[in-house]
Amino acid sequence: MTLISVEFALLWLASAILYFIFPLKYRWTVLLAASTVFYFWGGIGTGYFMLLTVAVVYLTARVLDKYNVEHKEYLKNNPDLTRDEKKALKLKNQKKKRVILSVGLVICFAFLVFLKYFNFLSQQTFGILGIFGVQAKAPEIDLALPLGISFYTLQATSYIVDVYRGKLRAEKNIAKVMLFVSFFPQIIQGPIGRFGHLAPQLYEGHRFNFTQFKYGLQLFLWGLIKKLTLAEYMGIIADEVFTNYNDYKGIIILIGSMVYGVQVYADFSGGMDMIRGVAQVFGIEMAVNFERPYFARSVAEFWRRWHITLGAWMKDYVFYPLSLSKAFASMGKKTRKVFGTYIGKMLPTFLASFVAFFLVGIWHGSSYKYVIYGLWNSVIISGSILLDPVYKKVLKKLKVNTECFSWQLFQIVRTFFLVSIGRIFSRADSLTASFAMLRNMFSEFNPWVLTDGTLYELGLTAREMFLVFLVIIVLFVVSLMQEKGMKIREALDKQNMLFQWLVVIGAIIFLMIYGAYGESFNAADFVYQQF
């Protein structure tokens, strides 16, 4: 079942009606039932892996919680312990907890690694063995990837790490843990929620609130517009350029990657709006996954605005633990001696960022192109930090005003360009194809393609181009208003009822006339649900 389907609309409607009919205390069971119907709609398939993950995180969290409670009780009952005794006790407790946490994490990630990367790793290993004369057929598994595994694994593991860190108490009801892991709007493409923020909202019953209901529907509609009147059309151009990349050179390749950037933003953020809209109808506020990423003035800032919940997961569970680990601290001492204070101090942090971005890359899929995609971003971010002092000196010497609008615009365009280059790796069919595209892009400077009609040969008619342009303008204006702190739906709510209806009905009519339906479109699929 996909977000854009009659089945989903009916499930949403039925679950919303039942949710508000049920007693407050049991409303969460409606969400669980809806999530189970959604997840197993196409049959059990490999869905049992999700159930296994639920069982593993449930048990792991319970054991960790038991250790946390025992430790606190002991400290409470022995107030005279010295600082050193307390420290030793804490370490001992942490050691026990670490074993339990490791078992839980290894099992959860083993499912993901096995199902998502086994075939790739097997092919690579046997390919290398072949070089050394060992000829054998690489073993492969023929199992469909469980729905949403890349998303729910991160969400589920964040829960047990947070319990390990003592930030959360473990949930005693396994059915409630299952709801947290499998909440139906979000399981396919996120946002990757945190237990502390999402779970209490799922478990407590919400009373019907007309404003929340209305806002939810409006957000869903806005997401649908982004998906059907922008992403789908942009996808046609991107598909053309990325599939037939050898037919194009210079600026067309650049346009293809930029268009893909807009497509994937409209597709993914549109999907997020729809998902958050579905949840808001139940009174549930899900994590924000996008904050107008194309207004970012550096690649680092871009990653703080793009797929925020994935970045935050990597930061909290990979980057920080690595950067602050003893191994990295001692590495820092050594690198300072070799490279001096500034570079030496930063190197371990860069390495931690490198690992985090490598994981972001392969999280998208089992292919070398994703590895390079992750590393490209890491190199740009680390490189810009490393060169920052030099950069500032040069700007000062050239007397560049870095406070004015034109400079900030330049930074935004530069970031968009750098991100677009990275996108070539993530979207191209293979790593070889992405390098060929880069070669083609820099092999010719052909600005005349912008005016000689070439753009109309990329799959969209002039009318469709105009439509896409119009939607981009609307998206830009809305984003700009949000960037200035305006809350669009609240502002709309303050207008006269007639105007509010005009806007909503206008949007629906626009969607019905110009939405990308029909055989040539596959609107049911979202880019990120394949990950």
Place this chain on the structure above:
Amino acid sequence: MRTAIYERMIKMKEQLIKILAELRPDVDFENETALVTDGILDSFDIVSLVAELNSEFDITIGVDDLEPENFDTVDAMAELINELAD
């Protein structure tokens, strides 16, 4: 006694502001109230800052302490250092 603790806190806060000013001379630390929440300090800044604070105050700031509320203001940071130093 109270004066001694107060003086220790003042001294520690001065040291903290000095470290922060060296790390990010462009930020007005004394008046900012959402350093992490508003993205003024990014994750690279936080890691550098933690390393400095650990060595300067002989404490161990763990991953569990890296919550925005502990780093959003100078006072919150001072409180964290004080707590860990005890």
